[in-house]
Amino acid sequence: MLSIKNLHASVEGTAILNGINLEIKPGEVHAIMGPNGSGKSTLASVLAGREEYEVTAGEVTFKGKDLLDLSPEDRAREGVFLAFQYPVEIPGVSSTNFLRTAVNQVREYRGQEPLDAVKFLSLMKEKMKLVEIDQKLLSRALNEGFSGGEKKKNEIFQMAVLEPTLSILDETDSGLDIDALKVVANGVNQLKSKDNATIVVTHYQRLLDYIVPDYVHVLFNGRIVKSGTKALALELEEKGYDWIKDEVAGTAV
Amino acid sequence: MSKDNEILEEFTSKEYEHGWSVNYEADEAPVGLNEDIIRWISSKKEEPQWLLDWRLKAFRHWEKMEEPTWPNVSYPKIDYQSLRYYSAPKQKSKPKSIDEIDPELLKIYERLGISLNEQKRLQGIAVDAVLDSVSVGTTFKDTLSKLGVVFCSFSEAVKEHPELVKKYLGSVVPATDNYFAALNSAVFSDGSFCYIPKGVRCPMELSTYFRINAANTGQFERTLIIAEDKSYVSYLEGCTAPQRDENQLHAAVVEIYAAENAEVKYSTVQNWFPGDKNGKGGIYNFVTKRGICAGDYSKISWTQVETGSAVTWKYPSCILKGDHSIGEFYSVAVTNNYQQADTGTKMIHIGKNTKSRIVSKGISAGKSQNSYRGQVQIMKRAVNARNFSQCDSLLMGNNCGAHTFPYIDIHNSTAQVEHEATTSKIGEDQIFYCNQRGIDSEDAVALIVNGYAKEVLNQLPMEFAVEAQKLLALTLEGSVG
Ligand SMILES: Nc1ncnc2c1ncn2[C@@H]1O[C@H](COP(=O)(O)OP(=O)(O)OP(=O)(O)O)[C@@H](O)[C@H]1O
Ligand SMILES: [Mg+2]
Numbered sequence: 153m154l155s156i157k158n159l160h161a162s163v164e165g166t167a168i169l170n171g172i173n174l175e176i177k178p179g180e181v182h183a184i185m186g187p188n189g190s191g192k193s194t195l196a197s198v199l200a201g202r203e204e205y206e207v208t209a210g211e212v213t214f215k216g217k218d219l220l221d222l223s224p225e226d227r228a229r230e231g232v233f234l235a236f237q238y239p240v241e242i243p244g245v246s247s248t249n250f251l252r253t254a255v256n257q258v259r260e261y262r263g264q265e266p267l268d269a270v271k272f273l274s275l276m277k278e279k280m281k282l283v284e285i286d287q288k289l290l291s292r293a294l295n296e297g298f299s300g301g302e303k304k305k306n307e308i309f310q311m312a313v314l315e316p317t318l319s320i321l322d323e324t325d326s327g328l329d330i331d332a333l334k335v336v337a338n339g340v341n342q343l344k345s346k347d348n349a350t351i352v353v354t355h356y357q358r359l360l361d362y363i364v365p366d367y368v369h370v371l372f373n374g375r376i377v378k379s380g381t382k383a384l385a386l387e388l389e390e391k392g393y394d395w396i397k398d399e400v401a402g403t404a405v
Numbered sequence: 406m407s408k409d410n411e412i413l414e415e416f417t418s419k420e421y422e423h424g425w426s427v428n429y430e431a432d433e434a435p436v437g438l439n440e441d442i443i444r445w446i447s448s449k450k451e452e453p454q455w456l457l458d459w460r461l462k463a464f465r466h467w468e469k470m471e472e473p474t475w476p477n478v479s480y481p482k483i484d485y486q487s488l489r490y491y492s493a494p495k496q497k498s499k500p501k502s503i504d505e506i507d508p509e510l511l512k513i514y515e516r517l518g519i520s521l522n523e524q525k526r527l528q529g530i531a532v533d534a535v536l537d538s539v540s541v542g543t544t545f546k547d548t549l550s551k552l553g554v555v556f557c558s559f560s561e562a563v564k565e566h567p568e569l570v571k572k573y574l575g576s577v578v579p580a581t582d583n584y585f586a587a588l589n590s591a592v593f594s595d596g597s598f599c600y601i602p603k604g605v606r607c608p609m610e611l612s613t614y615f616r617i618n619a620a621n622t623g624q625f626e627r628t629l630i631i632a633e634d635k636s637y638v639s640y641l642e643g644c645t646a647p648q649r650d651e652n653q654l655h656a657a658v659v660e661i662y663a664a665e666n667a668e669v670k671y672s673t674v675q676n677w678f679p680g681d682k683n684g685k686g687g688i689y690n691f692v693t694k695r696g697i698c699a700g701d702y703s704k705i706s707w708t709q710v711e712t713g714s715a716v717t718w719k720y721p722s723c724i725l726k727g728d729h730s731i732g733e734f735y736s737v738a739v740t741n742n743y744q745q746a747d748t749g750t751k752m753i754h755i756g757k758n759t760k761s762r763i764v765s766k767g768i769s770a771g772k773s774q775n776s777y778r779g780q781v782q783i784m785k786r787a788v789n790a791r792n793f794s795q796c797d798s799l800l801m802g803n804n805c806g807a808h809t810f811p812y813i814d815i816h817n818s819t820a821q822v823e824h825e826a827t828t829s830k831i832g833e834d835q836i837f838y839c840n841q842r843g844i845d846s847e848d849a850v851a852l853i854v855n856g857y858a859k860e861v862l863n864q865l866p867m868e869f870a871v872e873a874q875k876l877l878a879l880t881l882e883g884s885v886g
Contacts (some may be wrong), residue, residue, distance in 0.1 A: 172685040200837075203833075223840070224840035224841055228841050234841050236838065240838045244860075257843045293856065
C-alpha cells in the first residue's frame with residue numbers, strides 16, 4: 153500500500169531524512185520510535201505533503217500512485233491521515249463545521265454525493281461513541297482552548313470520521329491520561345481492518361501494549377537503523393537508545 | 406511559495422461577479438456641479454421650495470469646505486466638476502406597482518439575485534431598489550402600510566410625508582456635518598425612507614439594494630429611518646456596481662432616529678466594485694452614517710460587512726443621548742489587491758447608564774491597507790457609561806497593512822471603557838491542517854476567515870449572513886500566502 157524508497161528530505165537546506173526505506177501492506181501496524189529530533193515528525197509531514205519540507209531524493213508510492221506528486225489535500229482525499237503531534241487551533245470554526253467541509257470535499261473527490269446535515273450528524277454520533285468524545289467539545293471552536301489530551305482525542309475522532317486507508321499517529325499518546333490512552337487505542341483498534349494500515353509514532357512502549365504493532369522501526373539521524381517486532385520496543389524501553397547509537401557508530405566507521 | 410503565487414494568480418484574476426452594465430435610456434443632468442444643477446435636480450424631482458433651499462445652503466457650505474485628508478487612504482484628486490450628479494432610468498411614467506416597472510430594469514435586479522416581483526420575493530423581506538440615482542420600486546408596500554409602516558423611496562416620502570421629512574432630514578447628520586455629507590445634502594437624488602410608528606414591531610426585514618449603472622455618475626443616496634417609541638425594525642442594505650476603468654463616487658448619508666425604547670438594527674453588505682487586481686477602477690465609498698438614540702432605553706446597532714470599493718471611508722456612529730440607551734457596532738472589513746479601507750465608529754455617550762459595544766474585524770490581503778478608526782466619547786453627564794471595544798486584524802501575506810486608531814475621550818470619572826486589540830496572521834499551519842483533512846486552500850481560507858469574523862456575521866439576518874460568508878470567501882480567493 154505504501155512504499156517508501158530511499159527518501160531524502162531537507163528543511164531550509166538542512167538534510168533531515170537521509171534515505172528512508174519502508175514497505176507497508178494493508179492490515180499492518182508499524183511503530184516508529186527513535187530519539188527526539190531523529191526525524192519522525194518530519195517523515196510524517198513529508199508523507200502528508202507539507203510544503204516546507206523539500207524532498208531531495210527517493211520515491212513514495214501509495215496505492216500505486218506517486219504520492220509525492222499529489223497536493224496535500226489530494227493525499228488526504230486518497231486516504232492518508234495524519235494525527236498531528238501538535239494539532240492547531242482554528243478560532244471560531246466549530247469541529248462540526250470543519251469536519252463536514254472535510255468529509256464533503258473528500259466525498260466529492262471520490263465522486264460521492266455530499267452528506268446532508270442529518271446523515272452527517274448520525275455519522276458524527278456513531279464515531280463519537282467509538283472514541284468516547286464529549287459532544288460539547290465538538291460544538292466548540294476547533295481545538296481552541298482544548299486541553300492537550302482533548303486535542304489528541306479530537307484527532308482520533310477526526311480519523312474515525314474520515315476513515316482513512318493509511319493513518320499516521322504522531323505521538324498521539326503523549327499527553328493522554330491512562331484512561332484516555334485506552335479509549336484512543338480502543339478506537340484505533342476498532343477502525344483497523346484488513347484494508348487499512350497504521351503508522352504509530354511513539355516514545356512509549358506502553359501504547360504498543362494496546363495497539364499491537366506488527367513491526368517496530370527505530371529512526372535515527374533520518375534513517376531507519378533497526379527494525380524488529382514488538383520485542384524491540386520492549387528492549388528499547390529497558391535499554392534506551394545508546395546501544396543503537398553505538399551500533400550505528402560502529403557500522404559507520 | 407511558488408505554489409502560493411500560482412494560486413494567487415489564478416484566483417485574483419477572477420472577475421468581480423457583478424461587473425456588468427446594462428444600456429438603458431437615462432434621464433441625465435449635465436456634467437458638473439453648480440447651483441443651477443442643484444435647481445435642475447430639485448425641479449426634476451418636483452421638490453418643495455424648502456428642500457431646494459436646504460440643498461442650496463448645503464452646497465454653499467460645501468464650496469467653502471476642504472476634502473478631508475486625515476483618513477489613512479490615498480487616491481487621486483477627484484474633479485467634482487467632471488462628474489454627473491443625476492442619472493435616472495427613463496420610465497414612461499412613474500410605476501404605480503411593481504408590474505408597471507420597465508422589464509429591463511427588473512432584469513437588472515434579477516441578475517443581482519434580487520427579485521422585485523412580490524410573488525417570487527425574497528422571503529419576508531420588503532425591498533426598495535435604487536438604480537443610479539433613483540428608486541425603481543418598493544415591494545410589500547401594502548402589507549406594511551396596514552401597520553402604519555412607511556417604507557418608500559425618499560422622493561416619494563418628500564411628496565407623501567413632507568412633515569416627517571422636514572422634521573428629521575439633517576437632524577442626525579446636519580447638512581454641514583462634513584465634506585461628503587454636505588455634498589450629498591446638496592445633490593442627493595433618492596434613497597429610502599422608513600417610518601415605524603409607535604409600538605409597531607416591523608414584521609419583515611426592510612431592505613434596500615443600491616446599484617450604480619451609469620458611467621461617470623456619482624451616486625448620492627440618502628436614507629432616513631425613524632423609529633417611534635417602543636418600535637422595532639431591522640434594515641438591510643446591499644450594494645453593487647459594474648466594473649469600470651474609471652473610479653466612481655458614492656457618497657451616501659444614512660440617518661437613524663430612535664425614540665424611547667425603540668430598536669433599530671441596520672445591516673450592510675457592501676460589495677461595490679473594488680477595482681481590478683492592478684488597482685484600476687472601483688468605487689470611492691465616502692459614506693456618513695449616524696444614528697441617534699434620542700429616547701431612553703433605545704438601541705441602535707450597526708452591522709457591516711465591507712468587501713468592495715476601492716476606497717472606503719465610513720464610520721457608522723451612535724449618539725447615545727437617551728438614558729440607558731445602547732449603541733453597537735459590528736464590522737468586518739476585508740481588503741484585497743489595492744483596496745483601501747478606513748472604517749470604524751464613533752460612540753458618543755451623553756445620557757446616563759449608556760452602553761456601547763464595538764467589535765471590529767479587519768482582514769487584509771494582497772497589497773491592501775485596512776484601518777480601524779474608532780472614537781469613544783463619554784460626556785460629563787454620562788454617569789456610569791460603559792464601552793467595550795474589540796478590534797482584531799488578520800493579515801494574509803506580507804504586502805498588506807492593518808492599522809488601528811482608537812480615540813478615547815472621557816469627561817466623567819464613573820466611565821468604564823475597555824479596549825482590546827489583536828493582530829494575527831493567517832497561519833500556514835492552519836491551512837495545512839485543513840489541507841490534511843482534504844480541504845483545499847481556498848476553502849480553508851474561507852473557513853478560517855469566517856470563523857474569525859463569526860461574532861459579526863452572527864449579527865446578520867440569516868439570508869444576509871449566508872451571502873456575506875460567500876462574499877468574504879470570494880474577496881479573498883487566492884490570497885493564501
Ligand atoms: N522547519 C524546520 N526548520 C529547521 N529545522 C527543523 C524544522 N523542522 C524540523 N527541524 C529539525 O529536524 C529534526 C527532526 O525533527 P522532527 O520533528 O522530525 O523530530 P522527531 O523525531 O519528531 O522528534 P520528537 O520525538 O521530539 O518529536 C530536528 O532536529 C528539528 O529541529
Ligand atoms: Mg515529533
